[in-house]
Amino acid sequence: MTSKTTRAYEYRHVVGFEETNLVGNVYYANHIRWQGRCREMFLRDYAPELSQEMKNGLCLITTRCSCDYLAELSAFDEVVIRMRLAAIAQNRVTMSFEYWRCKGRDAEEIVALGEQQIVCMQRSAGVLEPAPIPKGLVEALRSYC
Numbered sequence: 117m118t119s120k121t122t123r124a125y126e127y128r129h130v131v132g133f134e135e136t137n138l139v140g141n142v143y144y145a146n147h148i149r150w151q152g153r154c155r156e157m158f159l160r161d162y163a164p165e166l167s168q169e170m171k172n173g174l175c176l177i178t179t180r181c182s183c184d185y186l187a188e189l190s191a192f193d194e195v196v197i198r199m200r201l202a203a204i205a206q207n208r209v210t211m212s213f214e215y216w217r218c219k220g221r222d223a224e225e226i227v228a229l230g231e232q233q234i235v236c237m238q239r240s241a242g243v244l245e246p247a248p249i250p251k252g253l254v255e256a257l258r259s260y261c
Contacts, residue, residue: 124198124214125162125260127154131193142189148181151213151232154197162256169250173239179208183230187217194218195227201261207236207246209257 127150135146159166166174189195196216203210213230238247 122200123260124200125154125158127157127197127199129153129195129197131189131191131195133191136191140190142193144183144185147183147185147215147228147230150195150197150215151181151183151199151211151230152178154199154213155211155232155234158199158256158260159253163250163253165252166250174247174250175237175239175244176234177237177244178232178234180233181231183213183228185228187225187227189215189217189227196224199260201257202231204249204254204257207249209234209236209249209253211257 129150131142131146135142137143166176170176194217196218198214198216200212200214201209202212210231210233213228213232214226215228215230216224217227219225236247236249237244
């Protein structure tokens with residue numbers, strides 16, 4: 117488990133009824149959806165120039181994602197998803213995710229751990245080719261490892 121003292125990008129989420137199953141706990145696929153949302157909000161906040169690069173053919177393609185579930189979540193639980201850079205290699209970025217349930221004033225409980233890997237590709241004339249990780253994204257991510 118990663119220490120909470122290292123810097124992480126945080127995305128806060130309150131679980132809604134639509135994210136639960138008939139038993140009342142969060143349906144497992146939502147954790148993966150929250151990883152994507154956390155990553156998107158990070159890009160919006162720290163690498164907004166990528167939006168224009170994506171209009172010009174840059175593709176951020178998820179090649180792998182995982183989640184280890186440690187405790188159940190229910191409707192109205194407040195969850196903090198913390199994202200950190202795990203690795204950068206060639207055109208690949210791996211991010212780690214921690215899911216923490218807020219349990220009142222400054223109390224948290226770890227409920228899941230995840231990981232996601234993306235590759236940078238460039239679309240040109242309908243063909244995808246490996247592309248370097250944009251400098252702005254590398255700089256933004258390096259402050260979260």
